[in-house]
Amino acid sequence: MSELTTPLLMVDDDPTFLRILQQAFKHHQIATVTAHSPQEALPLLQSHTFQYAILDLNLDGESGLNLMKELLSKHPQCKVLILTGYASVATAVEAMRLGAIDYLCKPASIGDILKALDLNPETNSNNEAAVLEEESDEFQPMSVKRLEWEHIQKTLIEHEGNISATAQALNMHRRTLQRKLQKRPVEK
Known part of the structure; x- marks a missing residue:
């Protein structure tokens, strides 16, 4: 070690x-x-x-x-x-x-x-x-909500965490984006 x-x-x-x-x-x-x-x-x-x-x-x-x-x-x-x-x-x-x-x-x-x-x-x-949790070998496609969460995260990273710029890039109201970010993303 x-x-x-x-x-x-x-x-x-x-x-x-x-x-x-x-x-x-x-x-x-x-x-x-x-x-x-x-x-x-x-x-x-x-x-x-x-x-x-x-x-x-x-x-x-x-x-x-x-x-x-x-x-x-x-x-x-x-x-x-x-x-x-x-x-x-x-x-x-x-x-x-x-x-x-x-x-x-x-x-x-x-x-x-x-x-x-x-x-x-x-x-x-x-x-x-x-082992912290049991792993699953089955492939499960992501849900639409999950894909949306990933897209928001990617856009947020591209705009260095700036909520206003991210909301504008996503063509979304800033408050709507903040509500979406406060929710835990759905599982796959």
């Missing part, structure tokens, strides 16, 4: 998921620092030096990619993994373009996460206690 001289940063707006992931890393003797929002994470970027970070793509309606840009501007050596329950090719490409080392869909096992971060490639990802 690679030696960590600094804690690993984890930012996710789901407290249960964050706690489970933190316990899994503790089991692997990896110290973590957690935040539930970009606002909680920003002060941590000033007080810590991070070699590794795991960021949720959707942080309560805000893009984790914006936080990743801030993180990499302060700690360019940091290896960032994006985790998301709302994966799309567009967001994966954008995350990699902006500097993420990998992009994993939730559910992801601790073994997959360690392997993506290159912390312990020999980890047995078949360990059922480490």
Whole structure:
């Protein structure tokens, strides 16, 4: 296993998921620092030096990619993994373009996460206690609402999080866009 001289940063707006992931890393003797929002994470970027970070793509309606840009501007050596329950090719490409080392869909096992971060490639990802959620091998096409959510996220990224510019590009009223962003996207 690679030696960590600094804690690993984890930012996710789901407290249960964050706690489970933190316990899994503790089991692997990896110290973590957690935040539930970009606002909680920003002060941590000033007080810590991070070699590794795991960021949720959707942080309560805000893009984790914006936080990743801030993180990499302060700690360019940091290896960032994006985790998301709302994966799309567009967001994966954008995350990699902006500097993420990998992009994993939730559910992801601790073994997959360690392997993506290159912390312990020999980890047995078949360990059922480490699996965060059960994976499904069946292909399911995205619903229209889900496709709309992905398109909104892509357009929001293209306009660097600017709600007004995104609404204009989508030919949508700004309040309508804000309501859509406040809702959790539907599953596939």
